[in-house]
Amino acid sequence: MSVFAALVGQLADLLHPLFGTAAAAAAIVLFTALVRLLVHPLSRAAARGQRARAQLQPRVAELRKRYAKQPEKLRKAVLDLHTEEKVSPLSGILPSLLQLPAFFLLYRLFSGGGDGLLAHRLFAAPLGGRWADALAGDGMFGPAGLVYVGLFLVVAAVATFTYVRTRRAATDTGTGTGTGTGTGALGKVLPLLSYGTLITVAVVPLAVALYVVTSAAWSAVERAVLYT
Helix, strand or coil, rough: CHHHHHHHHHHHHHHHHHHHHHHHHHHHHHHHHHHHHHHHHHHHHHHHHHHHHHHHHHHHHHHHHCCCCHHHHHHHHHHHHHHHCCCCCCCCCHHHHHHHHHHHHHHHHHHHHHHHHHEECCCCCCCCCHHHHHHHHHCCCHHHHHHHHHHHHHHHHHHHHHHHHHHHHHHHHHCCCCHHHHHHHHHHHHHHHHHHHHHHHCCCHHHHHHHHHHHHHHHHHHHHHCCC
């Protein structure tokens, strides 16, 4: 972690003329964006795989009806279909899994991998502090509390953008229109998960919150581009 902490520290030094005391916070945002850019090819591969699998779903549904009482034949028929169309059953899943080490690295780095980094501040809020610390200090609308209010507003905007897109996609595919069914209920609940980032930002150190907000915003824009 010391190597990556040093890289973020060097970025902060480069950004200091532009951002002053907030240079370390800006470095966290920039470093997160750079890592997301490096793993973007995996995101593109996941999107291609997901689209390929989605195109096969009507034919898979037909096979499930045909072999509803013959699970072994159904499994073989589905595998044969994927082989015939040259689509891996793991298309869209494996590239997403391969991104997890990068996300874990960033989380570890900004949650304590570089103590010198966490000693910096974003305006009045220390990067190693939490929202509870700001509330215990000058309150929600104190200098430190306002930093978190700003982050919550950004997260709410990103979550709302994601919520609207997910609901629209669920409606278009029919997964969110069912009533009294598991699929319909799932289609209604899934879009709300994007608001869970608000809870994360509220409990993690500010450095991690900046990473989470940046990554969430990147994911929202990336999915809007790749899945349209």
